[in-house]
Amino acid sequence: xxxxxxxxxxxxxxxxxxxxxxxxxxxxxVVSLLTLGFIAALLAGSVNLLxxxxxxVSLGHAGLAAAxxxxxxxxxxQGLPLPATLxxxxxxxxxxxxxxxxxxxxxxxxxxxxITLALxxxxxxxxxxxxxxxxxxxxxTGIRRPxxxxxxxxxxxxxxxxxxxxxxxxxxxxxxxxxxxxxxVRESQSRMISLGYSVRAVKFTAMVVSGGFAGLAGVLxxxxxxxxxxxxVSFPRSALAVVxxxxxxxxxxxxxxxxxxxxxxxxYWLSSYLERWPTVLGVALILVVLFAPRGIVGGLEGLxxxxxxxxxxxxxx
Amino acid sequence: xxxxxxxxxxxxxxxxxALLFLLASGFTLVFGLMQIVNLAHGAFYLAGGYVGVAxxxxxxxxPVAVAAGAAAAAAIGLASxxxxxxxxxxxxxxxxxxxxxxxxVLADACLALFGGNPRAIPIPxxxxxxxxxxxxxxxxxxxVVLSLAVGVGVLLYLVQHRTRLGALIRAGVDDxxxxxxxxxxxxxVFTAMFVFGSALAGLAGVVxxxxxTLRPGADTDIxxxxxxxxxxxxxxxxxxxxxxxxxxxxxxxxxxxxxPELSTFAVFAPMxxxxxxxxxxxxxRSRP
Numbered sequence: 001x002x003x004x005x006x007x008x009x010x011x012x013x014x015x016x017x018x019x020x021x022x023x024x025x026x027x028x029x030v031v032s033l034l035t036l037g038f039i040a041a042l043l044a045g046s047v048n049l050l051x052x053x054x055x056x057v058s059l060g061h062a063g064l065a066a067a068x069x070x071x072x073x074x075x076x077x078q079g080l081p082l083p084a085t086l087x088x089x090x091x092x093x094x095x096x097x098x099x100x101x102x103x104x105x106x107x108x109x110x111x112x113x114x115i116t117l118a119l120x121x122x123x124x125x126x127x128x129x130x131x132x133x134x135x136x137x138x139x140x141t142g143i144r145r146p147x148x149x150x151x152x153x154x155x156x157x158x159x160x161x162x163x164x165x166x167x168x169x170x171x172x173x174x175x176x177x178x179x180x181x182x183x184x185v186r187e188s189q190s191r192m193i194s195l196g197y198s199v200r201a202v203k204f205t206a207m208v209v210s211g212g213f214a215g216l217a218g219v220l221x222x223x224x225x226x227x228x229x230x231x232x233v234s235f236p237r238s239a240l241a242v243v244x245x246x247x248x249x250x251x252x253x254x255x256x257x258x259x260x261x262x263x264x265x266x267x268y269w270l271s272s273y274l275e276r277w278p279t280v281l282g283v284a285l286i287l288v289v290l291f292a293p294r295g296i297v298g299g300l301e302g303l304x305x306x307x308x309x310x311x312x313x314x315x316x317x
Numbered sequence: 318x319x320x321x322x323x324x325x326x327x328x329x330x331x332x333x334x335a336l337l338f339l340l341a342s343g344f345t346l347v348f349g350l351m352q353i354v355n356l357a358h359g360a361f362y363l364a365g366g367y368v369g370v371a372x373x374x375x376x377x378x379x380p381v382a383v384a385a386g387a388a389a390a391a392a393i394g395l396a397s398x399x400x401x402x403x404x405x406x407x408x409x410x411x412x413x414x415x416x417x418x419x420x421x422v423l424a425d426a427c428l429a430l431f432g433g434n435p436r437a438i439p440i441p442x443x444x445x446x447x448x449x450x451x452x453x454x455x456x457x458x459x460x461v462v463l464s465l466a467v468g469v470g471v472l473l474y475l476v477q478h479r480t481r482l483g484a485l486i487r488a489g490v491d492d493x494x495x496x497x498x499x500x501x502x503x504x505x506v507f508t509a510m511f512v513f514g515s516a517l518a519g520l521a522g523v524v525x526x527x528x529x530t531l532r533p534g535a536d537t538d539i540x541x542x543x544x545x546x547x548x549x550x551x552x553x554x555x556x557x558x559x560x561x562x563x564x565x566x567x568x569x570x571x572x573x574x575x576x577p578e579l580s581t582f583a584v585f586a587p588m589x590x591x592x593x594x595x596x597x598x599x600x601x602r603s604r605p
Contacts, residue, residue: 057410059356059417103589106596109409110354111552114544117356118588121541125581132578235537239417246414276429282421289414290404 019160023153035156037257037264038163039220044244044256045170046213051242052251053179054206055186056112059238060100060120064211066127066233067096068218073140073228074133082146089219096123097211105203108189120238127230139229143222159220166213171253173209182206236278240267243285249295258297321452326570328450332459334566335466336528339521340539341546341558342473343514349553350490350510352409353402357416358518359540360423365390365519366531367431370438373526379441383523390519391512393423398511403504420536428533435530438523462524469517470559477555486510490553542569545588551601560599 023031043065050056071089080088104115127134134140144150149158173179181202184192189199222228240263248259263281271277292299344358355361369386373379397419405411440458447454477483488496489503497503525531525539546565550557565584572583591598 057413103592106592110352110413111548111596113410113413114354114548115588115592118541118544118548118585121537122581122585125541126579129581130578234534236421239421242414242417276425278425279422282418282425285421286401286415286418289411289418290401293411 016164020157023156028152031156032152033264033268035152035159035224036268037260038159039217039224040241040244040264041257041260042163042166042220043214043217044241044248044260045166046210046217047241048245048250048252048256049170049173049210049213050206051245052255053174053182053186054203056104056108056203056206057242058116058210059113059235059242060116060118060123061210061214061241062233062235062237063120063123064093064096064100064214065218065221065237066123067093067211068215069222069228069233070127070134070140070218071215072219072222073143076143076222077140086219089215093211093215093218094208097208097215100211101204101207104207105200108203117235117238121235124230124234127233134228134230137230139227141227143226143228145223145226149223155223159224162216162220166216167253167257170213174253178202178205240281243281245295247284247288247295249298249301252295252297252301255295255297259295262296324451325453325455326574327567328453328455328459328463330567330570331563332463332528332566333569334562334564335463336521336525337542337546337566338466338559338562339469339517339524341543341550341562342470342555343517343521344543345547345550345553345555345558346473347511347514348547349555350486351507352407353412353416353511355416355511355514356413356540357397357420357423358514358543359536359538360420360427361390361393361515361518362522362525362539363427363531363536364393364423364522365516366522366526366535367427367436368519369523370436370526370531371431373438379438379444379527382438382526383520386523386526387516387519390522391516394512394515394518395508397515398508402511403508406504424533424536427536431531433533435532436526437530438526440527458527462528465524466562470555473555542584545584548588548598549591551598553602554598554600557598557600 022034026034043061046064047058047061050058068089071092072085075085075088100116100119103119104112107115128136130136131138145155149155181192181197184195184197185199185202192199192202218233221232225232244259244263245256246259247262248257249255262284266277266280266284270280274280288295294302340358340362344355347353347355347358365386368389369382372385373382376382397416401415401419402412405415440456444458444461446457448457448460475483477486485496485501485506488499488501489506493503522531529535542565546558546561548561549564550559550561564587568587569580569584572580576583595601
C-alpha cells in the first residue's frame with residue numbers, strides 16, 4: 001500500500017513540475033492549447049461529476065458554461081469592475097443552474113439527457129437571438145482579462161491552478177458522504193428514498209454544484225478568447241464535453257483530463273492536417289462505447305487492478 | 318394584430334407543426350418500441366433533405382426527390398441499427414451515446430458532401446401558388462405539407478391499431494419476452510421500425526427543403542423542436558406527438574411575431590410547465 005501511495009505522490013509531483021515547466025520550454029501556441037485543454041477538462045469534469053457519480057449524463061452543459069462566459073463578457077463590456085463582473089457571472093450561473101436543476105431533478109436516464117439537451121440548445125438560441133445583450137452571431141468583443149493574468153503565460157498558470165483546485169474539490173466531493181449519496185441515487189433510487197433521502201434534493205444540489213464548475217469553465221473560456229460568440233456554447237460543445245468524459249473514462253478522476261487532451265488535440269492539431277475532425281471524434285465515441293465502455297482511464301485502471309491482483313489472488317480489491 | 322394576421326400566423330404555426338409531426342412521429346415511435354432516444358434523428362433529417370435536394374437537381378421531379386430522401390435516410394437508419402445499435406441493445410446510455418456519435422459523423426459527412434451553403438428545393442409549379450382562404454391568401458405548398466402530415470398521422474394510427482403489423486409492434490412494446498415466446502421475431506420488428514422512423518425523418522427533411530432551408534446546424538435546430546414536442550406530448554405516444562407538434566408549432570409562430578428575441582425561450586416554456594406538472598408528458602405513460 002505504501003509503495004502505491006508513494007508512486008501516486010511521485011506521479012503527482014512530476015505532473016505538477018511538468019505543468020509549471022511547460023511555458024518555459026514549449027512554444028506559446030502549444031501552451032495556449034494546454035490552457036484550452038484545462039478549460040475543456042474543467043467543463044468535462046463538471047459533466048463527469050453528474051455522469052460518474054449520479055449516473056446523470058447531461059448533453060447541455062455548454063449552456064451552463066455560457067452563463068458564466070456571457071456573464072463575464074457582458075459585465076466587462078459594460079465596464080464593471082472585476083468583483084462586480086465576477087458577481088454577475090456567478091449570479092447568472094447560479095440562476096441558470098437552478099433552472100436546470102428544477103427542470104431535471106425529477107428525471108433520470110435518457111429523460112434527464114433529453115431535457116438537458118433541450119435546455120442547452122435553448123440557451124444557445126437565447127445567445128443567438130437576444131442580440132441586444134449577447135451581440136447575437138457577431139458576439140461580444142472588447143473583453144479583457146484582468147491585469148495580473150493579462151499575459152498568455154500568466155493566464156496559463158492561472159487556468160492550471162484553477163483546474164488543480166477544482167480537481168481536488170471534485171475528488172474530495174466524490175469521497176465525501178455526499179458523493180456516496182450520489183452513487184446511491186445512481187444504483188437505486190427506490191432504496192435511497194426508503195432510506196429517507198430526498199432524491200430530488202440530492203439531484204438538485206448535484207446539478208447546482210456541477211453548474212458552478214461549468215460556469216467557472218465558461219468564465220475562463222471568455223477570458224481565454226477575449227471574445228464571446230454563440231458558437232462557443234453550441235450543441236457540439238456540450239456533446240464534445242460528453243465525448244471527453246466517455247472516451248477518458250466515466251467516473252474516473254483523470255478521465256475528463258485525458259479525454260479533453262484527446263479532443264483538444266484532435267480539434268486544433270489534427271484539424272490542420274485533416275479537415276474531417278468531427279468524424280474522427282464521432283468514430284472515436286462509437287468505438288469507445290462499443291469496445292471500451294469504461295473509457296481509457298477506466299480501462300487502464302481495470303488493467304492495473306488485474307495485474308496487481310495476480311500475485312495475491314485471495315486479497316479483495 | 319388583426320384577425321387576418323392571427324389566422325395567417327395560426328396557419329404558419331400549424332404548417333410548421335405539420336413538419337414537426339413528420340419528424341417527431343418517427344422519433345417517438347422508435348422510442349416507444351425500442352426505448353432508444355435517437356439523437357441522430359436530426360442528422361437523418363438533414364441527410365435525407367440534402368439527398369432530396371440533389372435528387373431534385375438531377376431529375377427535376379419533386380416526388381422523386383421525396384422518395385430519394387426517404388430512401389437515403391432509411392438506408393442510413395438500417396446501417397446504424399444493424400451495425401451499431403444492435404450491439405448494445407437494451408442499454409439506455411450506450412445506445413444514446415452511439416446515436417450522438419452517428420450524429421457527429423453524419424453531420425460532418427453532410428458538410429463534406431454538400432458544403433456549407435444553405436440549400437433548398439424550389440417549390441414545384443403545381444404547388445407554387447396560393448389558395449384563397451377567406452381574406453387570406455395562403456401558399457399551397459404549406460397546405461399540402463399540412464395535409465401530408467395529417468395523412469401520415471392517420472395512416473400511422475390505423476397501422477398501429479388496425480393491422481397485424483401494428484399488433485406485432487404493440488406486443489413488442491408491452492411485453493417483449495412473451496411476444497418472442499409466441500414466435501414473433503422482435504429484433505426484426507425493431508429493425509423495421511427503426512428504418513421506418515428514419516425514412517420519416519428523411520421525408521421530413523425533403524419537405525423542409527421546400528419550407529425552410531437546409532444548412533449545417535439545421536440538424537440540431539430541428540432536433541430541439543422534435544425533443545420539445547415529444548417531451549410535451551409524452552415519449553412514445555403518437556397522439557402526444559400530434560398534439561405536441563401543433564402546440565409547439567403555434568407557440569413558435571406567435572412567439573416569432575410577438576417576442577422575436579425570446580422566441581427560442583418561448584418554445585421551451587411549455588415544456589418546462591408540462592414537466593413541472595406532468596413529468597411523463599401529456600399523453601405519456603408514467604415511467605419509473
